Amino acid sequence: MYDHARKTTLSLQWLALPVMTALLAGCLTVDQDTEPSDEDSALEGHLSPSGFSSPSSASLTETDWEVEGFARERGISYSEAQQRLGWQALAPQLDEQLRADLGDRLGGVWVDVARGDRIIVGVVREAGTDAAAVVRDAARKLGLTEGYDIVPVRRSLAEIERVNDWLGDEIEKVNDGVAATLTAGLRPDLNAVELQVPAEGRLTDAQRDLVATAKARLSDMIVASSYAGRPTARACVYPYCDSPLRGGIRITNSGTGCTGAFVAKSKVDGVLYQFTAGHCAYENYDDWSTRFTDASSHVVGPVHHWEWHKGGDMAILRIKNVAGWDPEPWVYVTSGPDTTTNTAYKITSDHVSVLGMRICTTGAYYGRSDCGYVTQLGVTATYGGVTVRKLGRGSFCGMGGDSGSPMYASHVAYGLQVAGYSECDSLYQGIRAAESALNVNVLHAAP
Structure with a gap:
């Protein structure tokens, strides 16, 4: 249960590191289609039959400060904020259900601010015409009859999770004992993994090699960026x-x-x-x-x-x-x-x-x-x-x-x-x- 022999000292202050940003030149991006294909147009759409019901409605009414704070942030009415938070409350359950129902056809579930905090469901383009029906059925069972969109994506969530796992294994190796560390995480909204280098700090040769290898091996399956500060x-x-x-x-x-x-x-x-x-x-x-x-x-x-x-x-x-x-x-x-x-x-x-x-x-x-x-x-x-x-x-x-x-x-x-x-x-x-x-x-x- 415990490892009493292990000795690690926590750093409890934000520390400044020397500058290192050269590796970000030529950052990777995911290709974005400017014109959808006929198949994509059939898959993507606003699915808003009429009405909205959510098991969380009562709790949102009770929790006035959450709704009020969100309304101020977004510059929207109280009732609209309540509706959007109701959608959000169901997003994790929809994600869990679709992982089971769609498997490798699921491209991910996320909340999109640009679309008015709607739930976005990514579905692999080659998923078949029944995929949208599966999403609608899962949403309906949760009481979600509006507030979500289905969009086509190039690769499955399972695929980008495998890439994230590989990258995590490699980062663990090259970050051992160093001050400036690489970090990475899933970005289903970009249908990719985000690899980040510190905006301040000097990477080791092993870290530089990993960034180069990732760019060559993963191509547009990763996006590169930087982060400020130091994980503490x-x-x-x-x-x-x-x-x-x-x-x-x-x-x-x-x-x-x-x-x-x-x-x-x-x-x-x-x-x-x-x-x-x-x-x-x-x-x-x-x-x-x-x-x-x-x-x-x-x-x-x-x-x-x-x-x-x-x-x-x-x-x-x-x-x-x-x-x-x-x-x-x-x-x-x-x-x-x-x-x-x-x-x-x-x-x-x-x-x-x-x-x-x-x-x-x-x-x-x-x-x-x-x-x-x-x-x-x-x-x-x-x-x-x-x-x-x-x-x-x-x-x-x-x-x-x-x-x-x-x-x-x-x-x-x-x-x-x-x-x-x-x-x-x-x-x-x-x-x-x-x-x-x-x-x-x-x-x-x-x-």
Whole structure:
């Protein structure tokens, strides 16, 4: 369960690196067809029979601050914001269903801002005429009767995922022990994998060779770009709550500060735990504590299981005094530009995330809750000397100490914040993968 012999020191400050941008000359792009073929025209279309129903409608009505914040960001009415967030809430379920129903014919599912936050379903051109019917049927079963489009793509999601896996393996090798690191992640909206070099920093010969090899081997299956900052774990040296225990609170251990996330329940015996980031738990295995609002210290519990390697970055603390803590499936949402204080924000379900969707987070050190948009999935990134695979990336903000922060939207749990390239370019561990690795489920409240 633990690897006590492993020694890794987390870098907790943003560090500047020497400039290196030459490799970006001649960036790769995915070919875009300017004129659709007859087959493409038949496949692509706005599928809006009439009316919209979503199981999330009631929760969106309750969560006024999410709708209001989104409406301000987009410059749209409250009712339109509510409708768009309703579409978004169903996108992960549609993605999951179509992976099963279409298999290698699926090109991906994402949310497109340019199309008014509609759900976009990519379908491989050679998929056959029944593919659109499969998409419509899956959407209808979820209660999604409008707000999505079907577009033709050149290659399947499975194909670009295989490319992303290969590239992740290679990046893990060349990033070992270096300061400036390559990173990569899925971009289903581009039907490609995005390979990024640091805007600041000097790459090694091995890293340069990998970039050249990837360009030659993958051609238009990758797009190249740069990223600012340096991937840095967000553990470090803010809010507290009295019981019940909930997510979004500050937790500490021997000077290390992180954020406690969702309450979890064992799949085996029903024992209750609290999620946080795996790198927080490393070498901090004994009791983690928090405080009540009167500043008195209270033990949450010790690390029960942690993972921090290419398979993920997640951990759970065993809650010692369950009766005293009376844990609840809540998150302490703090006031921010698009949030209002809610000390008992209910989590009613959990799911995977999709590109382009809006997710919020509450870090115990950033000082306010913040919402952003998913910009990459399947990300390979190196921080604290460890390369982690299949992370999410988004424009939500955080800082040191926010590792473990709950990622949520419309009462759905999506992940755990773990690191960041810069203040508002952040990485998160998907909650479904964390549940699987740690053999627990997020504790849910009644809708």
